[in-house]
Amino acid sequence: MFSGINQLFVRLGDHPDLGKLLLRLTVGGLLLFHGEAKIIHGVGWIAHLLAVRGLPGFIAYGAYIGEVVAPVMVIVGLMTRPAALIIAINLVVATLLVKTGAFWDRTDVGAWALETEAFYLLGALTILLLGAGKYTLVRDMRLQ
Structure with missing residues (x-):
């Protein structure tokens, strides 16, 4: 019974290239909101943190x-x-600049204070390890 259910899910969900696309769209798309804020408000506050x-x-x-x-x-x-x-x-740089000392902290709802930063960092590292997949404008170059 479990084997049959597992095989059904394998058939329905075995789309690694679609998964890579979804991961790329999620990490890149959500991070763009942070970039938009930098475009609108500038990076002066970051320059100040660096100068300090x-x-x-x-x-x-x-x-x-x-x-x-x-x-x-x-x-x-x-x-x-x-x-x-x-x-x-x-x-890594943003976390060290803005959230130094928050590694052990939790939010009011019990979440890890660095979970957003961890999501973006680990998502980016996962994309680095997996590559883009086949749904891209330009294919990854592979050594033959």
């Missing part, structure tokens, strides 16, 4: 790359793996 830590403020402009350019690349499947790596690096 003794880092050059121009690094703040990397948020546009990590939250606008790279997510669009992930969505359309253009250089997906490098774009996913850029997103992952962006998330």
Whole structure:
């Protein structure tokens, strides 16, 4: 009985390329909202956080790359793996700048305080490991 149910789900759900597309659309699409906020409000506050830590403020402009350019690349499947790596690096830097010390914290509803950051970071790393799949504008180059 369990074997038959499992085989049914395998037949219905065995679409890894569609899963990769859904993951790319989810991570890239949701991250674009953060990029839109940077476009509307600027990155001056990020430059200030960097300056407080003794880092050059121009690094703040990397948020546009990590939250606008790279997510669009992930969505359309253009250089997906490098774009996913850029997103992952962006998330590590953003988390260190804004949420340092919150690793053990929880929200009022019991959620991990860093779960959004973890979702984007782990989603980007998963895209990096899986690649874009077949539903892209540009195919991943593979070594033969």
